[in-house]
Amino acid sequence: MEMYDVLIVGAGPIGLACAIEAKKTGLSYVVVDKGALVNSLYNYPVFMTFFSTSQRLEIGDVPFVSINPKPNRNEAVEYYRRVVEKFALNIKLFEMVSNVSKQQDGSFHVTTSKKQYQAKNVIISTGFYDVPVSMDIPGEGLSKVTHYYKDPHLYAFQNVVVVGANNSAIDAALETYRKGANVTLVIRNAEIGSYVKYWVRPDIENRIKEGEIKAYFNSELTRITPDQVFLNTPDGELILENDFVIAMTGYTPDFEMLKRLGVDLSGAGINCPVYNPETMESNLEGLYLAGVVCGGMDTHKWFIENSRIHATQIFEHLRAKAMA
Structure with a gap:
């Protein structure tokens, strides 16, 4: 040898x-x-x-x-x-x-x-x-859940939940939104991550402000089913119709x-x-x-x-x- x-x-x-x-x-x-x-x-x-x-x-x-x-x-x-x-x-x-x-x-x-x-x-x-950092919630192993986002075309015209607050999550949210997806951001903290690229931050903030991308802050997923996701939000539990989860959890x-x-x-x-x-x-x-x-x-x-x-x-x- x-x-x-x-x-x-x-x-x-x-x-x-x-x-x-x-x-x-x-x-x-x-x-x-x-x-x-x-x-x-x-x-x-x-x-x-x-x-x-x-x-x-x-x-x-x-x-x-x-x-x-x-x-x-x-x-x-x-x-x-x-x-x-x-x-x-x-x-x-x-x-x-x-x-x-x-x-x-x-x-x-x-x-x-x-x-x-x-x-x-x-x-x-x-x-x-x-x-990938696991969310450790029921349904995370479903085929519709991914920790690796590649191409936005897959999500065209689908109900998409993106989990995360930093660059990978924000890029996924913006790109899938521009391919026609109905995008919801779920963020554990009170604001967008501090590491988000400076030229991207105004874009995501404006999309959220205009209601084009829905964002839930201080929130987290608690369960995923084939057709829905369950969120714990400051206003209580929320259930959303869902086709894909892009978990950019790090x-x-x-x-x-x-x-x-x-x-x-x-x-x-x-x-x-x-x-x-x-x-x-x-x-x-x-x-x-x-x-x-x-x-x-x-x-x-x-x-x-x-x-x-x-x-x-x-x-x-x-x-x-x-x-x-």
Whole structure:
């Protein structure tokens, strides 16, 4: 079995940035991902626009050219695919990591759904988009309920309930409304989320003010049936006729995987992994963290633009260890 210098779990933008650094450093590496290339971005809404400019999404010093001030999901997916082609990165897709165990010699044995690997170091760069936050209510498992919104055309002329107050929920509400859906927003708090994109906020506020999108604040779903939804509102229970529920309730990193690996999650914040902020090495020697996964439940702390540096930090540390 070949021994890699580095095995990278996650083929998102930060995992790719790590692979590029490995290649530049001359270290042997492999990237393993349970889904498609940049799987999280692939699962973004088809017409989503990033908050960041294209320059702030660049990796590997490869220019990201967009015709708009802020790129969209389709441009980003194409950009990262072309980056992989440019560097001929060693990536294994649709291969889920099931176990990572540290050996007596300090290396790691990695088991996936397809094969086994040996690596001197492991980088976890799995993001946070794969585990939706459950509402834990009856009917959430019905086929009409989704935690992943893709294309508004599906919801044309349907009664749609959108759950959530931040960008994903607001985008879904506006896009489905403009495709003819009868949209109701259900928001647990008293107002639209503070992270909503500044150019989108006036749009949703005006649609709600005009009554084109109905919004229930300080409210939550309590039950879903094939034809209805039940809401707990400040004015009591409300029952709505319903065809689809788009539950944009947020996502979390795969904490169970981190626990299985032995990563200490007692850092500052909820389920926040412990790591050295200068080297990104976790409590386990040779196991590094990169990207959004570093923030635990605070998924608004790390983004592509401010965590690209993690790749540089990790490989500077690996180079220093090799020279010691």
